[in-house]
Amino acid sequence: MRSPRIVETALALALALGALLALGCAEGGVPLVDAGVAAECEPGQRRCVENQAQVCTGGGFWSLPQSCNGAQCVEGNCQVTCEGTCMPGTARCAPEGLQRCDAGADGCGVWSAPAPCPDGERCVEGQCAMEGCEADCTPGSRRCVGPSAYTECRGEDCPRWSPAVDCDDGAACQAGRCGDGGGEECTDQCRPGELVCLGSDQFQRCQMQESGCLDYSPAENCPPGRVCAPEEGCVLACDEPECEEGAVRCFQGGQQSCVRTPDGCVVWGAVIACDDGAQCRGGACEAVCIPECVAGERRCVEVGVQTCERIDNCEQWGAAEPCPGGTQCQGAGQCGVCMDGQEEERACGRCGTQGRRCSNGSWGNWGLCGDEGVCDAGSQRACGNCGTETCNNQCQWGGCQGEGVCAPGEQTEAGTCGECGWRTCNAQCQWNADCARDGGMWRACNDCGWQFCCPGADWCPCAGNFPDQCGGGVCGDTGFCQ
Numbered sequence: 001m002r003s004p005r006i007v008e009t010a011l012a013l014a015l016a017l018g019a020l021l022a023l024g025c026a027e028g029g030v031p032l033v034d035a036g037v038a039a040e041c042e043p044g045q046r047r048c049v050e051n052q053a054q055v056c057t058g059g060g061f062w063s064l065p066q067s068c069n070g071a072q073c074v075e076g077n078c079q080v081t082c083e084g085t086c087m088p089g090t091a092r093c094a095p096e097g098l099q100r101c102d103a104g105a106d107g108c109g110v111w112s113a114p115a116p117c118p119d120g121e122r123c124v125e126g127q128c129a130m131e132g133c134e135a136d137c138t139p140g141s142r143r144c145v146g147p148s149a150y151t152e153c154r155g156e157d158c159p160r161w162s163p164a165v166d167c168d169d170g171a172a173c174q175a176g177r178c179g180d181g182g183g184e185e186c187t188d189q190c191r192p193g194e195l196v197c198l199g200s201d202q203f204q205r206c207q208m209q210e211s212g213c214l215d216y217s218p219a220e221n222c223p224p225g226r227v228c229a230p231e232e233g234c235v236l237a238c239d240e241p242e243c244e245e246g247a248v249r250c251f252q253g254g255q256q257s258c259v260r261t262p263d264g265c266v267v268w269g270a271v272i273a274c275d276d277g278a279q280c281r282g283g284a285c286e287a288v289c290i291p292e293c294v295a296g297e298r299r300c301v302e303v304g305v306q307t308c309e310r311i312d313n314c315e316q317w318g319a320a321e322p323c324p325g326g327t328q329c330q331g332a333g334q335c336g337v338c339m340d341g342q343e344e345e346r347a348c349g350r351c352g353t354q355g356r357r358c359s360n361g362s363w364g365n366w367g368l369c370g371d372e373g374v375c376d377a378g379s380q381r382a383c384g385n386c387g388t389e390t391c392n393n394q395c396q397w398g399g400c401q402g403e404g405v406c407a408p409g410e411q412t413e414a415g416t417c418g419e420c421g422w423r424t425c426n427a428q429c430q431w432n433a434d435c436a437r438d439g440g441m442w443r444a445c446n447d448c449g450w451q452f453c454c455p456g457a458d459w460c461p462c463a464g465n466f467p468d469q470c471g472g473g474v475c476g477d478t479g480f481c482q
Helices: 002-025
Strands: 046-048 052-055 072-074 077-079 089-096 099-105 109-111 121-124 127-130 140-145 149-154 171-173 178-180 193-199 204-207 215-216 226-229 235-238 248-249 254-258 266-268 278-281 284-287 298-301 302-312 314-321 327-332 334-336 343-348 354-359 380-381 386-392 398-402 441-446 449-454
Touching: 089 121, 099 127, 140 215, 215 298, 248 278, 302 334, 380 398
Parallel strands: none
Antiparallel strands: 046 052, 072 077, 089 099, 099 109, 121 127, 140 149, 171 178, 193 204, 204 215, 226 235, 248 254, 254 266, 278 284, 298 302, 302 314, 327 334, 343 354, 380 386, 386 398, 441 449
């Protein structure tokens, strides 16, 4: 019969051997967990904590929070918001032709380069149509005009929006269709504040409807002398040329040319973004060196050491060189053997950092990239009123520069230019020097007269028009009772 001491000794040796085996089998990238420590979460689970993303590691513990910065944390992932972008799948007319809104790499809408319409056609309301027919829409399409009415695009040769059709028994209109709701959830059909044309002299606004979703409001008429332009609403007809035809410039981080529209107006065309790695300078897109590193700098990558070299007159990371057998790259690009418990960090992503830890004489996997910025250093984007914003070396937007004084299409109140006119903001985000006016605008004057807004935006001389105000007398030519 074995003695208790022998049994105890054997048991102790077995436990020690089991611990050594567990230690030797642990993978370099998985942190060792002390026995008896309860897991916090299910591996792979994600969560948001004050707009920071966390993922549950293989050991069942929450990772260090990753700040979403300018993005929004949703279900444990940092997601870019698409505020201010176009809605993918929509189309619009640029001076040069048709533009479509495509989904970019981040899922947000990006306007494509404009494509000229075929010969004999012109772009109207986001589609190419035969000249001589001001096509309003695509045949068969429908759109709401308020909470309980719709309009339908009719006609094959010259499609136009029909007069508003009321839904039966006051049923609600959603996405151009009438229905009783049926318990189904509605969906947004447009973006807040969006303006769309309904013919050449009417427009609709995107507003919140009784259904709780965004849809198009009833049509509004443009004032006399104005026409509806997509996304702008009612604008003046051709005015003074905005630029010299054929001129090019850099605008809002892209290239823009001065073109003549099918109506004969000379205006600045669509802004065309430069290709990746290029910026607009002097009206042309040029390849720009955005250094990745400092010449001679070294860093660690998964396969070994990488050195910063000058390639094509631009500092870039060169080819990686593997470390000798039995060593790993560590620190500032040096090959060696790490000490258990040693930790280090490196740069990652957009000015972020990530760390790793040495265990069993080998470096573990790099952790999540945290504290990233919101943009690529040196990149540019449009901002404000014709301004440009540049991403700084901390991968943060550096603030809007070179803004104008107004938003294109914006108008001052009547009477702020001349006696009865207003100013309109041009494509350069500056107020036009000339006054705009509405020739149909009038006001009462003297005893029984009226006067209209004349060219030059001043009130015309008073003229008699309301004899009833003279108590049986005569209303004279100058608007005085006789």
